[in-house]
Amino acid sequence: MRNKNLKSAKRAKRDEFYTQLRDIENELKHYKSHFRNKVVYCNCDDPKVSNFFHYFSYNFEELGLKKLITTCYKNRNVGIFRQHKELERAAYIEYTGDKNDNLRPDPEEIEVKYLEGDGDFRSRECVELLKTANIIVTGPPFSLFREYLAQLVQYNKKFLIVGNKNALTYKEVFPLIKENKVWLGMGSVREFEVPNGNRAKATFCSQRNKWFQKFGNVGWFTNLSHSRRNEELILTKKYTSDEFPHYDNYDAIEVSKVKDIPKNGGGYMGVPITFLDKYNPEQFEIIGLINSNSDSGIKELKKYDEYIEMRINGSPTGSSGKKTNGNPILKESDMLENKKKEIIIIPKIKNEKVYSLYSRITNKNKNHEN
Ligand SMILES: C[S@@+](CC[C@H](N)C(=O)[O-])C[C@H]1O[C@@H](n2cnc3c(N)ncnc32)[C@H](O)[C@@H]1O
Numbered sequence: 453m454r455n456k457n458l459k460s461a462k463r464a465k466r467d468e469f470y471t472q473l474r475d476i477e478n479e480l481k482h483y484k485s486h487f488r489n490k491v492v493y494c495n496c497d498d499p500k501v502s503n504f505f506h507y508f509s510y511n512f513e514e515l516g517l518k519k520l521i522t523t524c525y526k527n528r529n530v531g532i533f534r535q536h537k538e539l540e541r542a543a544y545i546e547y548t549g550d551k552n553d554n555l556r557p558d559p560e561e562i563e564v565k566y567l568e569g570d571g572d573f574r575s576r577e578c579v580e581l582l583k584t585a586n587i588i589v590t591g592p593p594f595s596l597f598r599e600y601l602a603q604l605v606q607y608n609k610k611f612l613i614v615g616n617k618n619a620l621t622y623k624e625v626f627p628l629i630k631e632n633k634v635w636l637g638m639g640s641v642r643e644f645e646v647p648n649g650n651r652a653k654a655t656f657c658s659q660r661n662k663w664f665q666k667f668g669n670v671g672w673f674t675n676l677s678h679s680r681r682n683e684e685l686i687l688t689k690k691y692t693s694d695e696f697p698h699y700d701n702y703d704a705i706e707v708s709k710v711k712d713i714p715k716n717g718g719g720y721m722g723v724p725i726t727f728l729d730k731y732n733p734e735q736f737e738i739i740g741l742i743n744s745n746s747d748s749g750i751k752e753l754k755k756y757d758e759y760i761e762m763r764i765n766g767s768p769t770g771s772s773g774k775k776t777n778g779n780p781i782l783k784e785s786d787m788l789e790n791k792k793k794e795i796i797i798i799p800k801i802k803n804e805k806v807y808s809l810y811s812r813i814t815n816k817n818k819n820h821e822n
Pocket of ligand 1: 467468469470471472495496497498502503504525571572573574590591592593594596614
């Protein structure tokens with residue numbers, strides 16, 4: 453196989469993860485009221501294997517759907533390792549509900565139509581289908597997540613999709629979170645079914661005769677309202693300068709655990725990305741993202757060009773402090789012992805160590821006590 457083909461085959465293989473029915477049921481139960489009289493489109497779903505197709509076709513009447521459309525992508529590389537029989541051409545399915553009162557989708561009730569192209573979600577014909585739909589629900593290919601989400605936003609669609617939460621800090625995704633155009637759903641997806649030939653990191657379940665791969669950071673991205681988004685986070689801590697140190701380079705305090713957000717004080721704070729699991733826009737305002745590639749939304753007070761990076765044992769890593777400019781930085785005296793990782797130290801002048809932290813969200817408590 454030529455190098456280019458090999459690369460796209462590898463990418464295609466990395467995209468073959470199937471969401472399990474129980475994860476779909478567990479998440480979808482929180483959004484039932486959104487679906488009445490709506491056209492749902494699953495645009496990355498082979499109906500022979502997709503549990504999204506299964507869920508919506510078997511729950512069509514209960515949800516009160518108007519129509520279900522599913523497009524199946526026909527990637528010629530995918531057939532190399534898939535275990536199920538391939539359709540010869542990319543196709544799409546339209547289902548408008550049960551006609552013979554047995555409350556299940558029988559083959560004669562499902563209309564299969566062929567596509568001219570390969571069923572790529574970006575293709576003209578798939579975009580035409582997308583335009584006819586009200587809500588898009590699927591697990592899109594992980595490798596194309598940014599483009600996939602951008603298309604949904606571009607066409608102003610309602611959606612509920614599976615994605616890796618690492619995407620939250622992407623420069624294409626975080627602004628959407630900040631502007632309240634996208635938020636996290638309720639649950640996580642910890643395990644996907646993988647095809648037979650994709651078993652490198654997977655484990656076999658003999659009971660179900662299938663391969664599964666675990667993931668630590670996958671969840672749901674949506675713009676459908678759900679109950680958690682309106683829940684107030686109960687805040688119990690009071691601000692003290694000892695417990696909430698000030699960053700060395702930003703006029704904001706470090707809050708290392710979301711549950712410890714202080715209830716008083718209206719200033720800026722940096723909170724871990726996991727804050728987004730609890731984010732209620734009535735309670736908090738997201739200002740920006742503090743890391744070296746993003747806009748923190750607040751003034752950066754200090755650069756580290758004159759610093760060098762050192763390991764915890766004192767040996768230089770070879771990197772300059774420039775690398776850390778823009779990250780949230782704490783002075784050594786403000787760091788907890790067990791959190792110390794990379795050290796940056798001013799050479800020659802004095803032993804003033806500072807520590808660079810993981811990305812933080814710049815946040816403000818709208819309803820703070822004084
Ligand atoms: C992560 S899998 C999820 C499958 C299914 N949606 C689910 O959640 O079970 C992503 C699927 O998107 C398909 N896919 C890859 N590239 C695509 C594209 N450009 N357009 C549409 N589908 C694509 C893959 O073949 C793969 O089956």
